[in-house]
Amino acid sequence: MIDKFVPDVTAALAGIEDGAVILLPGFGNGMPETLVEGLIAQGARDLTLVVNSGGRDTGPTADLLASGHVRKLICSFVRADSTAGRLFAAGKLELEIVPQGTLAERLRAAGAGVQAFYTPTGADTLLAEGRETRIINGRNCLLEYPLAGDVALVDAWEADRWGNLTHRESARNFNPVMAMAAKLTIAQTRHAVPLGAIPPEHVHTPGVFVHRVVHVPA
């Protein structure tokens, strides 16, 4: 019997190693806060964190950065007046800025086996300096590579034992695409439901992309 539920957060995060690339969804909501707290306590260091925004002074992203466990941040947006902005200014954090759509597409490419793609996004900007560009169909395009994770920590509203997930409203955001882009995808879910309870047409992230699920009720 397939059963991806694990008993607690410690079991969910077991085996995450130093140097791992961590994919972390979330955009105003949809971030697996309990798993992030657990990751800080688990203690893996020298991490690369992939997340849309560097966050503010409080909250899971800021807490994870403040723990000192993150060496490099890959994101689309960093405020100067934030934990991430100050760590970067102090030389304590490497930073790679990726346009938000390119971030999503690099993740999707990693999950889909696409080895590279060209996009006009960013091609005529500072972000293209020193990188390969090419005119395609009359447009200047920038070569982009997939962005794969060792671990994705994702958030769900419902999960069954196969790891099928639903997400609430805009809390879906990066969750499905990060789930497909990592070697190990760990979900925290508000509700644990029996197999078959989620109508098949309504599964947002199929369980084939999910390896462990931990139930974190409200």
Added chain:
Amino acid sequence: MTFRPLDRAGIAARIAQDIPEGWFVNLGIGIPTGVSDHVPPDREVIFHSENGVIGAGPAPAPDKINPYLVNAGTQHITLRTGGSFVHHADSFAIARGGHLDLCVLGAFEVAENGDIANWARSPDEPVKQVGGAMDLAIGAKRLWVAMEHITKGHGGSRIRRACSYPLTAKGVVQRVYTDLAVLEVTPRGFTVLDMVPGMTRQGLQDRSEAELHWT
């Protein structure tokens, strides 16, 4: 003769006048966010938000806030009947794949060739706020910009021969709505479509670094 500049809500309202029923529209952070408030409810315009919302509606009443439903500015919103949700890669496929009829962005500067600068004031700026602007700028069928004509800080014009700040994208802006005028980017440069009452051609030219043309 005196003129009164539009306030930020006035710019948003002016843009809303030009959005017809049926368009699929993304609104950037800042002045553009207010545009949807000025589209009459009986004119069906579908608003997209980068975090995966199709059919974004107005802010909810305080007792009806849904913590799982926000827009790209992480403000609480509602969903219009007929709306739907997609994940982030599909949401940016919408933005980059040419599916938006219109995107309205804020900007620091726009140049007469349609270049836009809206993410950094210098190459060394510690703030790295790219977000989704580069994706939206290259992907929408139409790109309009909403901004003040003159900078608050040093009084320079944001209507430029060439952008002095780092570019977001080249040659993509079609129209600019400022507190003083509406300008179309044409092969010969900025062509003025409209000015606030009381503004003169010379007055507008004096406030523009680029040469203006008239229809």
